[in-house]
Amino acid sequence: MISRIRAIAFNTFREAVRDRVLYNLVFFALLLVATAPLLGEISIGVQRVLLINLSLSAISIFGIVISIFVGISLVSKEIEKRTLYPVLSRPVGRGEFILGKYCGLLGTLLVNTAAMTVGFYIALMLMTRDFTHSDANILIAVYFLFLEFVVIIGLSLLFSSFSSPLLSALFALSMFVAGTFAADLRAFAAMAHGPEGWLARAASYVIPNLASLNVITRVSHDQSIPAALVGYNTLYTALYATATISGAVLIFSRRDLK
Amino acid sequence: MLAVEILGLEKIYTTGFWRNKPKVGLKSLHLEIPQGEVFGFLGPNGAGKTTTLKLLMGLISPTAGTARILNQPWRDLAVRARIGFLPEQPYFYDHLTPSELLDYYGTLSGVSGADRRLRIPKLLERVGLAEQERTQLRKFSKGMLQRVGIAQAVLHEPEVVFFDEPMSGLDPVGRREVRDFIQSLNREGKTVFFSTHILADAEALCHRVAVLNKGELRGVSVVADLVSRNRSRFEVVWQGASAIPAMQAFGETHVAGEVARMVVSESQLQAALGTLKSQSAKLISVNPVGGSLEEYFLQKLGEPVEATR
Numbered sequence: 330m331i332s333r334i335r336a337i338a339f340n341t342f343r344e345a346v347r348d349r350v351l352y353n354l355v356f357f358a359l360l361l362v363a364t365a366p367l368l369g370e371i372s373i374g375v376q377r378v379l380l381i382n383l384s385l386s387a388i389s390i391f392g393i394v395i396s397i398f399v400g401i402s403l404v405s406k407e408i409e410k411r412t413l414y415p416v417l418s419r420p421v422g423r424g425e426f427i428l429g430k431y432c433g434l435l436g437t438l439l440v441n442t443a444a445m446t447v448g449f450y451i452a453l454m455l456m457t458r459d460f461t462h463s464d465a466n467i468l469i470a471v472y473f474l475f476l477e478f479v480v481i482i483g484l485s486l487l488f489s490s491f492s493s494p495l496l497s498a499l500f501a502l503s504m505f506v507a508g509t510f511a512a513d514l515r516a517f518a519a520m521a522h523g524p525e526g527w528l529a530r531a532a533s534y535v536i537p538n539l540a541s542l543n544v545i546t547r548v549s550h551d552q553s554i555p556a557a558l559v560g561y562n563t564l565y566t567a568l569y570a571t572a573t574i575s576g577a578v579l580i581f582s583r584r585d586l587k
Numbered sequence: 588m589l590a591v592e593i594l595g596l597e598k599i600y601t602t603g604f605w606r607n608k609p610k611v612g613l614k615s616l617h618l619e620i621p622q623g624e625v626f627g628f629l630g631p632n633g634a635g636k637t638t639t640l641k642l643l644m645g646l647i648s649p650t651a652g653t654a655r656i657l658n659q660p661w662r663d664l665a666v667r668a669r670i671g672f673l674p675e676q677p678y679f680y681d682h683l684t685p686s687e688l689l690d691y692y693g694t695l696s697g698v699s700g701a702d703r704r705l706r707i708p709k710l711l712e713r714v715g716l717a718e719q720e721r722t723q724l725r726k727f728s729k730g731m732l733q734r735v736g737i738a739q740a741v742l743h744e745p746e747v748v749f750f751d752e753p754m755s756g757l758d759p760v761g762r763r764e765v766r767d768f769i770q771s772l773n774r775e776g777k778t779v780f781f782s783t784h785i786l787a788d789a790e791a792l793c794h795r796v797a798v799l800n801k802g803e804l805r806g807v808s809v810v811a812d813l814v815s816r817n818r819s820r821f822e823v824v825w826q827g828a829s830a831i832p833a834m835q836a837f838g839e840t841h842v843a844g845e846v847a848r849m850v851v852s853e854s855q856l857q858a859a860l861g862t863l864k865s866q867s868a869k870l871i872s873v874n875p876v877g878g879s880l881e882e883y884f885l886q887k888l889g890e891p892v893e894a895t896r
Contacts, residue, residue: 336694340680347682410678415739418644418672418749419695420664585647 333421334429341403341433342440350399350437353391357445360387361452376456381467381549384449389474389545391445392438393505396478399437400485401497403430404577408586417586424578431486431574438478446471463551469559473542476566480537481505483573490580507532508539537569588658590747590778591620595652596642598635598802612638614803615652620780620795622657622746625773627789627810628782629884630799636782637675638802640751644672657746668697671740675751675782677732681725685716685735688724689742696743706742714738715764730761737768741777748772750781754788766792790880798887805887813879820876821856824848827868834862850876 345351364383404427407413416426446468453464484504488497507514514536518529542562544554598612613635620626630636641647643654645662654661657669679688686707693703711717714734719727724735733756740748753769754762762785769779769792783789789796790810798805826845834840837859840849851859856873863870 333695336691340683340691343687344680344682411674412678412680414644414646414674415672415677415679415692415736416695417646418667418670418674419692419743420667420697421695422664583648586641587647 330422330425333425334432337416337421337426337429338432338436341430342436345399345434345437350395351441351444353395354441354444354448357387357391358448361448377453378549380449380453380456382545384445384452385467385470385474385545385549388442388445388449388471389477389543392442392474392478393481395438395441396434396481397485397498397501397505399434400482401489401494401501403434403486403489404581405489405494405497413586423582427486427490427574427578427581431482434482435479438482439475442471442475442478463548466551466553467548469554470544470548472559473544473562476562477539477542479566479570480508480539480542480573483570483577484537487573487577487580490577490584504536505539508537509543510540511536511538512540538565541565588622589619589655590622590624590657591618591626591643591780592655593618593639593643593652594654596639596649596654597651598638598642598647599650611802613642616804618797618804618807620778622778623773623776624794625769625779625792626781627793627796628780628799629784629786629789629796630782631784631888633801634799635802636799637751639799640672640749640780640782643749668743669746671743671745671748673736673740673748673750673753676729676755677736679724679732679735679739681727682723684721684723685711685738686720688735689739692739693742698743710738710742714768729756730758733757733761733765737765741772745777747778747780750779752783753781754783754785762788786880786884796880798884800888806883808883810880813883819853820850821853822848822850822872822874822876823856823859823863824871824873825863825868826871827863827866830863830866830868833866834859837862846871 361384364380404413407416413426417423449467450464454460457464481501481504485497485501488500492500511533514529515533515538518526518533521529541558544558547554593616595615595617596613597615600610600612601607602610616635616639628636628639638647642649643656643661645667656666659666680691683691689707689710690703693707698706708717708720711720714737716731716734716738719731724732727735733753737750737753740750750769753765757765766788769781772779773792779792781792793810795807795809797807825847828842828845828847831840831842831847834847834849837851837855838849840847849859860870860873
């Protein structure tokens with residue numbers, strides 16, 4: 330089972346690389362180069378904050394775009410092009426297929442995020458000519474961004490297991506936007522009563538809490554991230570991803586391949 | 588032992604968004620195919636051939652019925668390592684080369700790394716793709732993709748191979764090669780189940796054929812029986828209008844300019860040839876009437892019958 334999931338994951342990764350998904354790294358590098366003259370005009374402290382915000386936001390945006398738009402096509406493209414037929418006529422369970430595709434895209438994003446992070450740190454070193462403890466803290470923010478991708482890929486897979494690519498993209502994007510305002514939704518749910526309260530509470534459980542995964546501003550201002558938050562976010566992401574992937578497997582296992 | 592045993596598989600699709608309308612894909616199908624047989628699944632487009640194969644491959648779920656492959660439940664994952672499948676008009680990951688694709692499928696079928704390294708070059712040689720080993724599939728023609736498809740279907744040395752329209756879209760040379768390949772598989776003892784609407788291919792390859800139309804099994808027959816039954820008729824072609832009145836005693840004559848032709852039974856053949864000789868007509872050809880399977884096929888398309896084993 331493991332070897333089959335690994336083979337599907339590696340094929341998904343290889344497909345992403347050969348379909349030039351990682352070309353976004355070039356855009357990231359160009360972004361850093363393009364902002365360098367701008368950063369030279371302002372003081373060193375503000376430069377650092379700006380570089381961290383800009384770089385981590387870029388890592389987040391590129392990662393989210395890949396998570397949604399590649400994520401929704403993971404299964405639908407295979408069905409549409411019928412490349413799935415020779416796979417599922419072999420001793421491959423549908424759950425193994427979904428899991429393999431998920432891991433493959435996760436691997437792609439891991440490489441993508443790692444490369445961008447290395448690029449960011451090189452830019453930071455060139456600018457500050459120093460490496461402090463708070464610089465290492467930025468890695469936690471990058472880790473949280475990766476957790477965000479883990480959640481979004483799961484949602485994209487879930488939606489694409491039962492709807493068209495267009496609708497899946499729309500649903501996944503809506504969940505991402507709603508998820509960034511999860512803290513406001515939870516605050517509203519705590520205050521609201523009656524049917525609105527129930528609805529808000531239900532929505533706050535379904536919509537991913539992406540707000541707690543965004544600590545970009547905090548690390549850019551050298552605020553420390555509590556270990557408890559790292560543990561909570563890791564556990565939350567694991568549970569949320571498990572739920573979405575299980576849902577995707579359940580729906581996909583019952584689906585007729587037309 | 589039976590290679591394939593279909594026990595009342597049935598598929599009804601629902602169409603429409605609001606009010607679901609049922610559409611019969613396959614009516615309760617019963618079929619038994621012994622090991623070592625080349626079995627042809629015939630029918631016009633939309634007859635239910637692909638639906639049957641998709642059901643057997645577990646790509647769609649049946650509305651009713653079950654099946655066994657190699658004496659095991661057909662949806663059992665273990666049985667899938669013992670079968671091969673070529674889908675209709677196959678499309679593969681076009682970012683891969685044939686070697687990479689076969690290596691991927693081999694891994695999924697549980698073929699060891701050592702066996703994959705040994706088998707893949709041999710198989711590519713066998714299907715005539717050795718020179719394109721390192722070319723990405725996006726640069727392949729339809730015929731070349733069909734060859735890749737055949738290679739992936741037999742890579743793991745399955746006991747039963749299912750081909751969905753394996754000759755579709757191929758040129759005459761490609762068709763000949765696929766025919767030879769199917770025959771060689773059968774000589775190796777493999778069971779081959781293939782769907783086609785090209786009757787000449789079925790006649791050349793199959794031990795038995797089943798005719799399917801509108802999702803319903805219309806008949807199953809041994810090809811050799813059909814062929815021998817029809818070899819008792821001959822088409823006689825000659826030149827010379829003077830012989831036509833005498834030849835009309837044997838049946839209807841078709842005339843095109845100086846050339847005339849007619850179909851006679853085996854018992855009439857010698858007498859007809861004698862008449863042509865006596866009338867000093869020039870004999871052009873005598874051929875057994877082909878299309879025996881075609882007649883059977885057309886006859887079965889016209890008459891609904893009960894499911895046949």
